[in-house]
Amino acid sequence: MTKVIPLLVLICCMMAVSSEVNAQQNDFEKWKKGNSQEFKRYLSEQDKAFAGFLSQKWIKKTVTLDDIPSEKKIPKAPVAPKSPASPLAEPKQQKAKVKITPNLPESKPQSRNENLQEPPKVSSGQFIFSFLGHKLKMPKPKLEPLTVSRPNSDAIADAWVKMSQNHDNNLVEAIKLQAEGLNLDDWGRAILTYDYLLQGLTPNLGNRTNSQLILHTWYYLVKQGLNVRVAYDEQSVYLLLNTNLPLYAQKYFNLAGHKFYFVDFSGAELPKLNKVYTYQTQHEQGSAALEIDLAKMPRLNRNNTQRQFSFDYQQRSYSLSVNYHIEYIEFLSKYPQLDVKHYFVTELNETTKYSLLSPLSEMLKGRSEVDALNFLLRFVQKGLAYKTDDQQFNEENFMFTTEALHYPFADCEDRSVLYSYLVKELLGNKIIGVLYKGHIATAVKLSTDFNGANYKVAGEKFYIADPTYIGANLGDVMPGYESQSPRLIKVN
Numbered sequence: 001m002t003k004v005i006p007l008l009v010l011i012c013c014m015m016a017v018s019s020e021v022n023a024q025q026n027d028f029e030k031w032k033k034g035n036s037q038e039f040k041r042y043l044s045e046q047d048k049a050f051a052g053f054l055s056q057k058w059i060k061k062t063v064t065l066d067d068i069p070s071e072k073k074i075p076k077a078p079v080a081p082k083s084p085a086s087p088l089a090e091p092k093q094q095k096a097k098v099k100i101t102p103n104l105p106e107s108k109p110q111s112r113n114e115n116l117q118e119p120p121k122v123s124s125g126q127f128i129f130s131f132l133g134h135k136l137k138m139p140k141p142k143l144e145p146l147t148v149s150r151p152n153s154d155a156i157a158d159a160w161v162k163m164s165q166n167h168d169n170n171l172v173e174a175i176k177l178q179a180e181g182l183n184l185d186d187w188g189r190a191i192l193t194y195d196y197l198l199q200g201l202t203p204n205l206g207n208r209t210n211s212q213l214i215l216h217t218w219y220y221l222v223k224q225g226l227n228v229r230v231a232y233d234e235q236s237v238y239l240l241l242n243t244n245l246p247l248y249a250q251k252y253f254n255l256a257g258h259k260f261y262f263v264d265f266s267g268a269e270l271p272k273l274n275k276v277y278t279y280q281t282q283h284e285q286g287s288a289a290l291e292i293d294l295a296k297m298p299r300l301n302r303n304n305t306q307r308q309f310s311f312d313y314q315q316r317s318y319s320l321s322v323n324y325h326i327e328y329i330e331f332l333s334k335y336p337q338l339d340v341k342h343y344f345v346t347e348l349n350e351t352t353k354y355s356l357l358s359p360l361s362e363m364l365k366g367r368s369e370v371d372a373l374n375f376l377l378r379f380v381q382k383g384l385a386y387k388t389d390d391q392q393f394n395e396e397n398f399m400f401t402t403e404a405l406h407y408p409f410a411d412c413e414d415r416s417v418l419y420s421y422l423v424k425e426l427l428g429n430k431i432i433g434v435l436y437k438g439h440i441a442t443a444v445k446l447s448t449d450f451n452g453a454n455y456k457v458a459g460e461k462f463y464i465a466d467p468t469y470i471g472a473n474l475g476d477v478m479p480g481y482e483s484q485s486p487r488l489i490k491v492n
Contacts, residue, residue, distance in 0.1 A: 047164040050283045054157035058277040061231065061253040063262070066246065129199055131192060132182065133301030133327045139174050141200040141216075142166045148211045151232035153279070156215070163219040172223045183299050186226065186290035190241065191334050193220050194265040210266065211237040217265070222286035229260060229286075231278040238276065239263050242289045248337035249396065253278075258289070265334055292338065294400070297347040300325045307405060311382035313375055320359040322405050324352045329406050337398055340440065343417045344433055344491045346400040356405070357425055364426060372427060373444055373465060373474050380419045380467040384410045413440040415467035420491050423465075432462050433489030436481045441466040443488075444474065453477045457488055 043051070129138040144166055146159040175196060179189040197216050214230065214237050221228040227242035231253075240252070240260035251262040251273055260278075262270055305326045310319040328349070348356065360379070364372045387409035389397045399407065399414040401421050410418070420431045420442050430445040434455065443455055443462035452475015454461045469478040 043161065043164050046284050047160070047167075050281075051157050051161050051164070053281040054153060054160055054279050056153070056279070058153045058279050060275050060277055061255065063251050063253055063273040063276060066250050066252055066259075066261075067248055127200060129196055131178075131195055131327075132298055132331055133304070133325055134182075136178055138178065138196060138200070139168065139171045141171060141197060142168065143197070143201060143212075143216055146212045146215055148215065148237060151211065151234075151237050153277070156230065156232070156237070159215050160219065163216065167223070172220065175220065176224060181299070183296055185293040185296045186288075187243070187292045187335060188296070188298060188331070189224070190217075190221060190226070190228075190263075190290060191265060191331065193217060193224070210268075213266075214239045222283050225285055225288050227258065227282065227286050227289050229255075229278055229282065231260075231262075231276040233273065233276045235271065238270070238273075239265075240278075243336075244289045244291050245338055245342070248339070250336055255280075256282075261336070263336075267334070292336075292342075294335075294338070294342045295345040295347060297349055298328070298331070300328055300349050300351075302351075305406075309379070309383040311379050313378040318363060318379070321355065322352060323355040324402055324405055325349070326406075328402060332400050332403055335400075337396065340398055340413050340435065341433065341489045343398050343400060343413070344420055344489060346402070346417065346421075348401055348421070352402060352405070353425070357422075360422065361426055369427070369429075369447060370450065370474055373423065373429070376419060376422045376426070377465055377467055377473065380415050380422070381470045381472075384415060384418070386415075386468065386470075387411065412468040416440045416442050419465065419467040424492050430460070430462070431465075431491050432457060433491060434464065435487040435489060436484045437486075439468070439478065439481055441468065441478070442491075450475060453482070455486070455488060457490075462488075 125140045126137050127140045129136045144162045146162060148155045148159060175189070175193055179192055182188070182192070184192060194213070194217050197220065198213060201213070218228055218230045218239055221241075229240050229242075231238050231240060239262070241263050242258045242260050246259070247261050251270060252259045253276070254260075255278065262273070264270055302325070306321050306323050308319060308321050310317065312318070347353075360376070364375060367375060384404065385408060388411050389395060392407065392409045392411075399410065399417065401418055404410045404414040404418045416433060420433065423429050423431045423442075423444060432443050432455070434441045434443050442465045444465050445460055445462050449461070450463055452463045454463045454475070456462075463475050464477050465474050466472055466476065466478055469476060472478070
């Protein structure tokens with residue numbers, strides 16, 4: 001009898017464990033039974049397992065808003081001095097002509113299609129897809145209508161099964177190949193995927209609801225190996241991305257040690273969110289955070305927009321025209337807000353670069369180092385009209401270098417990013433970002449000492465150059481910021 005009791009205890013324990021495991025599978029089995037026809041077609045083991053996870057009870061997550069950079073309050077800059085001379089006299093040894101070494105293409109770039117990799121042919125046919133000014137030949141996606149009139153876990157699990165049954169790996173590879181040929185980072189690849197699916201929606205989808213597009217985008221991003229998920233509330237289904245960098249002014253929730261940010265590539269403003277539901281276990285393929293790399297310059301087709309810039313320096317007027325891609329501006333508008341330090345590495349494409357740097361390099365010929373730096377300061381100070389982001393966009397909006405050349409107004413960080421780019425590309429001086437509380441400027445390393453405000457970095461002096469302080473020259477600090485200890489950002 002004494003041997004029987006432990007045996008009964010063991011059996012009871014095993015039954016309890018088995019009952020717990022079975023309870024976790026019951027939801028899936030119940031759901032699968034009601035959708036048995038759907039399982040007659042082939043599904044991979046990974047997709048079957050994931051559909052099971054989706055059919056289980058979803059967890060409730062609290063939505064949080066990430067840090068929003070505080071809006072800057074810039075004091076009105078004083079009127080530019082009538083005298084062309086710097087308030088801080090330039091030493092005689094600075095009069096030597098500076099060597100202008102513009103980082104220009106070897107020849108004037110021609111408007112042309114880039115050599116993009118041809119995607120593999122698929123039986124479903126192909127269609128022409130417009131992206132960044134290119135006409136890309138892409139496989140025609142087979143997108144089944146998805147029923148998500150009232151978002152819930154069963155409807156989303158059912159949608160995953162339908163999408164899996166129509167999966168074509170050649171389509172996934174085509175997206176990857178085009179993203180590589182276009183030199184896109186992962187965020188750009190996500191935009192490519194969304195726009196591709198949007199343009200590839202077929203008439204049999206009927207009402208092209210945003211929820212359907214979100215679910216298809218989710219599916220194809222996961223199939224590209226990215227850590228992407230969906231969540232829902234009573235109103236809608238939402239797309240969330242895990243990224244390598246923290247995003248500003250973006251709603252998110254934490255799960256399994258990662259931040260998942262709500263994203264809407266349509267540009268629509270997300271509703272007020274408090275609680276949402278999401279699944280716990282991710283698909284085995286969707287493990288990589290999206291890499292955001294602002295230094296990557298996509299390959300563009302043609303410049304189709306031109307902007308004129310005019311400014312004066314030392315009682316003489318100057319003007320130049322800059323060419324850029326309006327499609328690229330639209331593309332950049334879908335990027336999230338990051339820490340301002342990342343914008344100092346943003347690039348221009350070859351044709352925009354040539355149209356901007358070529359005339360400026362001619363204007364700089366024969367100038368001293370300090371004179372050349374002051375000339376570029378005046379171009380940014382007076383060539384770009386000033387407004388805060390709050391005045392122009394009703395929100396904070398750090399700009400890429402190209403965007404500063406497009407929008408009618410630019411604030412202090414946009415001017416600093418553009419000025420640092422010009423100094424790097426035209427003069428080759430080391431330059432840093434100078435982040436005050438409520439203001440951003442730059443500082444430049446000179447070849448010799450100079451009588452002006454400066455900051456030391458690793459034993460090197462960097463002289464303040466403020467592109468927002470209208471009329472100010474190298475070494476002039478905007479009033480009210482003289483006593484601050486700013487954060488310094490290495491640029492080059």
